[in-house]
Amino acid sequence: MPSLDEDLIALLGPDRVSVSDADLATHSTDKWFASHPPQVVVHAKCVEDVSKTLRYANEHGIPVTPQGARVGYVGGAVPSKGGIALSVFGMNRILEINTADGVAVVEPGVITGDLQKAVRELGWFYPPDPASLKECSLGGNIATNAGGPRCLKYGVTRHYVLGLEAVLADGSIVKAGGRCHKNKTGFDLVGLMVGSEGMLGVVTQATLRLIPHPPMRAMLSAGFASFAEAANAVQRILNSGFLPSALEIADKFTLRAAREYLGESVTPQGDAHLLVEIDGHEPSVIGELGLLAKLVRDLGCLDLQEAIGEEACERFWKLRREFSYSLRNTGLIKLNEDIVVPRSKLVDLVEFAERLQAEHGFAVASFGHAGDGNIHVNIMVPTMDDPLIRERAEVALDQLFRQIIAWNGAITGEHGVGIAKKRWWREAVSTAAHETHLRVKAALDPKGILNPGKFLE
């Protein structure tokens, strides 16, 4: 009897199939801790490769884990049950950019930042901006409904997917949506695929909505004495009729780590930091920056800096990214949980994080997208190899997630559930909602071959 890889080679040709140790190791993991090797890696180059692979796997009941750039944070691309790692990372062509229609047609392996650059050169804009945009792929963004700072004003990936070509578990190729900016033809199959974490189908082509690029942007960077004051500023800005393109907050621990890593002079003063970005036509941006600066100053910020234009703003964003590196520089491991709270709960969240810190002795650093309540809470642990420390970390995480759920928060804002948040899944959703998930899953993937071992099991 031929082996799995022999069957696949017969089906797809030898250049599409690999069982090399290096390939199996590479395709065992993403950016999370978990790792499990597939039996074989399929490097798909076209929709037919994906369709043939799935039809075969479905007939034989073989697990298939779709993979893109494998830079997710929740183990969503880990082949937990072995079988086939189906990579569409090699399907990486931008097929069309059409500004008259306001669309780009892409394959799933295109790097998000590359598309942004390509459309930017034509004066157009693809807003979704996950932090990993230089290395993540659009297929992965679609699988996780990726967000980013700008989603406050511009919305998440879902709001930019007009049409999809996806292959279902049985190999059938479904085209949903299209290239129109509005479309009420039937159920929202596009939306159902977006964020389904590879469990309902494999996206092989996407038609994305582009919008005009705002010609100018500007930012404010403000240090506040306390997190409560920064959170209050968030509410005041929104209540004054501003919808900034980003509204980012960072807490005390993050700033302390930044001071150690970057030095006192570069790091904003105080125990909380707020970044505000606005965009639009130049005179509007300059005028609104003045209004916002006055508002923030009147709220008693400790220091305030302005950035006008692309380059100056990039320096502020660079500083913001350095916050992450500063945390890494502590030598501790960051357990980065992208939880969401209703916006009014930002201060409660940070106070709760401080109590966790006091109780367990782990530092907790919180920063993120204040405008939509999507905060990255980082529990800083010395190691995950020591079973005692690991156990204590898991207890702290349990407490965090229970509190989030009690506040009507969400256990994930943009990373997805994957394996990482699987254990809080059942607490986060009602039994009826879980059962509805199972019904939809069974309808589209009755044998459960697509990305098994994840949150529905």
Next chain:
Amino acid sequence: MPSLDEDLIALLGPDRVSVSDADLATHSTDKWFASHPPQVVVHAKCVEDVSKTLRYANEHGIPVTPQGARVGYVGGAVPSKGGIALSVFGMNRILEINTADGVAVVEPGVITGDLQKAVRELGWFYPPDPASLKECSLGGNIATNAGGPRCLKYGVTRHYVLGLEAVLADGSIVKAGGRCHKNKTGFDLVGLMVGSEGMLGVVTQATLRLIPHPPMRAMLSAGFASFAEAANAVQRILNSGFLPSALEIADKFTLRAAREYLGESVTPQGDAHLLVEIDGHEPSVIGELGLLAKLVRDLGCLDLQEAIGEEACERFWKLRREFSYSLRNTGLIKLNEDIVVPRSKLVDLVEFAERLQAEHGFAVASFGHAGDGNIHVNIMVPTMDDPLIRERAEVALDQLFRQIIAWNGAITGEHGVGIAKKRWWREAVSTAAHETHLRVKAALDPKGILNPGKFLE
């Protein structure tokens, strides 16, 4: 054996159930032509009423047609197979408006305009603005994923629904999503319900996203010699980094009808009309209005008027609405089809409409949301009672829809498929997409009791 209404009275109490002639007649129809009486009307007042009704109907295989304000344009609320008309129009409380969280929690019977007014008074904004906003209900907006002019900048109803409570066909109550502005917990069940036209579940509560209200708005009204010039202006505005809150176009026939109804002096000059609306902080809006006015003037518009502020803008919108009344004033029946074309096809669409007019002798008036290609094409027929005229009208509609589909357009942008567009459904979607719809439908409503007789049958 007790009758259907006796059973329902036993289940829900007499005040919830009606078989009066008046009630049966009222609940037979929406704003489209089709009409079919239910056997009984249930006036639900709470989620339990909906749940009990559906559990009973599911057990007995009785058709249930969910209804809201019944002002849809595609017969989506017509009880095509009799059975129960399940009205949630009486569930009409705004349960909460919380600006700190940026959410409103509403029952489905709340009138869209009422919610907008209530949040506006607090300085907040619920953007979706279907033309019928003074009479349509949020539940109906959710069922059809309603749009409107402002969707160009702000997105459709789907982008404002954070959480839903919905009752499935078997009576189970599902809560999906929540009150967070970002949420990647599981599949997008909220999105699946939005736009499902009452065929997958009945929405009994919605948590809606609110955004800060832009303090000022302004508009341009421009007449152009030709539709091609107005469509070119649309492209030029977008290509100059503007994303207006509305970008509305009207064609020759619409303007002619307006001249007859309103008089020459009020109606813009030329054979095409463009409305541009922008919003934001006052100085920004004034500045950008100047830039836009220059741009439009340089493109050779025949006349140009500006409106600054709420009241002045409302006068322009009133004129725009008068276009509709002008068409009605012709004495002809408007077959209003809300088709969508890729934006680059706007001119082709109007030229095609002119050819239809020449071929069939019906006037065709086109106007609508130019920015997203969603144009209301109105075929004007003297009567639908004369079988010969009706047949000719249907031929013209067939030609229109086939052309739309050939252009990769959409057969409906915001009204839904319902009964009205049922006959083009199978041409508009691939067999695989149709079958995926059937699978999803069977998973959530295996007996097919929810809104039967519509586009999946």
